[in-house]
Amino acid sequence: MNVLRLPLIALLTGVLGLAGCTTHQPAALYQLDSGTPGQPAQSAGMAVVLGPISVADYLQRETLLQRQADGSLSAATDGRWAGSLSSDIDQLLVRQLAWRLDSQRVVLAPATAGFSPDVQVLLSITRLDSGKNQPAVLDAQWRLIDRRGQVRDNRIVHLEQPHAGSTADQVKAQGKLLQQLSEQLAVALKPLANQPPVVEPRKPSTKAETRQDADKPKIPMASPIRTDMEVFRF
Numbered sequence: 411m412n413v414l415r416l417p418l419i420a421l422l423t424g425v426l427g428l429a430g431c432t433t434h435q436p437a438a439l440y441q442l443d444s445g446t447p448g449q450p451a452q453s454a455g456m457a458v459v460l461g462p463i464s465v466a467d468y469l470q471r472e473t474l475l476q477r478q479a480d481g482s483l484s485a486a487t488d489g490r491w492a493g494s495l496s497s498d499i500d501q502l503l504v505r506q507l508a509w510r511l512d513s514q515r516v517v518l519a520p521a522t523a524g525f526s527p528d529v530q531v532l533l534s535i536t537r538l539d540s541g542k543n544q545p546a547v548l549d550a551q552w553r554l555i556d557r558r559g560q561v562r563d564n565r566i567v568h569l570e571q572p573h574a575g576s577t578a579d580q581v582k583a584q585g586k587l588l589q590q591l592s593e594q595l596a597v598a599l600k601p602l603a604n605q606p607p608v609v610e611p612r613k614p615s616t617k618a619e620t621r622q623d624a625d626k627p628k629i630p631m632a633s634p635i636r637t638d639m640e641v642f643r644f
Contacts, residue, residue, distance in 0.1 A: 439492035440474060440577070443585030444502040447509035455513025456603045459527040460504055462519050464534045465496045474577065477541035489577045499535065499588060506592035511599060529562070529602045530555040531595065538584055546571040546583035550591060554598060557605055563598050567591060 468475070472493070474486040491498070500518055508516040521527065532553040540546035547570050554563040569590055573583035 437487070438489040438577070440489050440581045441492050442495075442498045442502050442588065443582050444505055445585070445589050447505045450508045450512045450514050450516075452512050453514045455515055456511050456529070456599065457515040457525065457527045458507065458511065458513070458599060459517055459519050459521045459525070459530040460507060460533070461500070462532065463496075463500055463503070465499060466536050466538075469495050469535075469538060471495075474581075475539055477539045477544040477547075479541075479543065483539065486577055489581075495538075499538075502585065502588050503533075503592050503595075506589055507596055507599075510592060510596035511603075526557070528557055528605060529599055531599070538587070540573065540580040540583060542575050542580075546573060546580060546587055548584070548587035548591060552595060552598075554602065556602055562602060565594075565598070567594065 468483065472491045472495075474490045475483045476486050477483060504516055504518055508514065515525075517525065519530070532555065533550060534552075535548070535550045537547055537549035548567070550567045552563070552565055552567070553561055556562045569587045571583040571587050571590075573579040
């Protein structure tokens with residue numbers, strides 16, 4: 411009897427081991443799809459500082475969230491982000507804008523010392539998510555600041571993108587939304603490419619003013635004249 415039990419025990423151990431392997435399969439890792447942006451050709455194109463870019467707090471994690479029909483969010487069980495979602499957003503927008511503006515001078519904030527931008531883009535992303543039965547949704551707002559520090563454009567954007575339902579399709583749809591955002595941004599930025607240079611008013615030097623004062627003719631000061639004459643009144 412003991413001899414017969416040994417193969418049975420070995421068989422049960424193997425089945426349990428296979429079940430454990432199936433249960434603990436690693437989740438798939440996903441990155442945003444940046445499309446196929448080309449390489450910008452102009453090394454002296456439009457100078458743009460992109461950022462600061464603020465991303466909603468609930469997106470500051472590796473968990474891939476799923477939007478439910480009632481508006482709630484739950485963690486996906488079959489996948490997660492491969493690293494920082496915020497960094498993916500930054501890199502996708504930089505590459506897309508550089509390609510659409512055909513400029514090598516599109517950089518993330520903070521810019522290096524000596525970089526003088528034509529425009530700075532202040533961007534806030536308040537929503538970027540989707541669900542198995544919910545479309546991908548992007549809510550964002552941007553402000554464009556020209557080289558004089560004036561606000562040239564302020565826009566609130568709401569975009570939606572349908573998908574087939576799988577996690578991979580949802581991630582692809584979210585990437586398409588960011589590509590659409592970069593397209594709208596590029597359209598708003600292009601009219602600001604040919605701004606007149608900022609000319610600071612010239613201030614007269616102190617030495618020149620002193621020299622002008624010295625060259626003016628000096629008028630002697632009047633002094634009172636005293637006499638011993640008395641005046642009599644009748």
